[in-house]
């Protein structure tokens with residue numbers, strides 16, 4: 258089932274046939290550079306796919322498979338997932354935006370296109386009151402996408418090994 262469509266992209270639940278493309282991304286050091294730091298071993302990526310992506314298929318707050326319409330190919334995932342408080346409890350009315358795109362498709366405005374669609378989906382369809390985003394310091398492309406979408410930098414969390422920017426967007 259297609260939940261969202263843009264000019265070049267469509268979003269649907271993950272399917273078994275997405276496994277190879279999903280694992281190719283999760284085992285790629287370039288993709289993982291600012292999200293976890295190290296590539297995932299193949300078996301870990303596979304388990305994650307089965308546990309989290311396929312099982313999450315019916316949750317409207319989650320990450321969706323991203324299909325590049327001109328080629329009909331799986332090129333990543335995006336969506337608004339639940340935001341949690343310090344005790345790990347979901348915060349009602351809050352979501353967090355995320356996007357992962359295969360390197361061959363970087364620099365074509367696709368994360369911005371996906372992000373714009375999910376911001377609208379989050380505020381209009383899901384009636385969220387706030388959408389946040391967390392980005393590792395150094396991930397300039399991701400920061401730029403959030404800037405283009407109108408997100409505001411709230412604070413910088415400085416860690417021993419990695420630091421993170423926390424962004425937010427409120428309904429207009």
Ligand SMILES: CC(C)(COP(=O)(O)OP(=O)(O)OC[C@H]1O[C@@H](n2cnc3c(N)ncnc32)[C@H](O)[C@@H]1OP(=O)(O)O)[C@@H](O)C(=O)NCCC(=O)NCCS
Pocket residue numbers: 287288289291292355356357358359362363364365366367368369370391392393396397398399401402
């Ligand atoms: C971050 C990511 C989603 C961006 O996807 P994308 O489709 O290339 O993004 P877009 O093309 O929509 O926009 C990228 C913007 O960043 C800019 N950019 C790219 N690399 C940059 C860099 N090193 N420094 C500054 N700006 C940069 C681009 O020029 C573009 O801005 P512009 O439209 O003003 O020219 C993609 O690189 C990715 O999936 N990375 C791996 C996973 C990841 O880090 N996800 C984000 C987790 S927070």
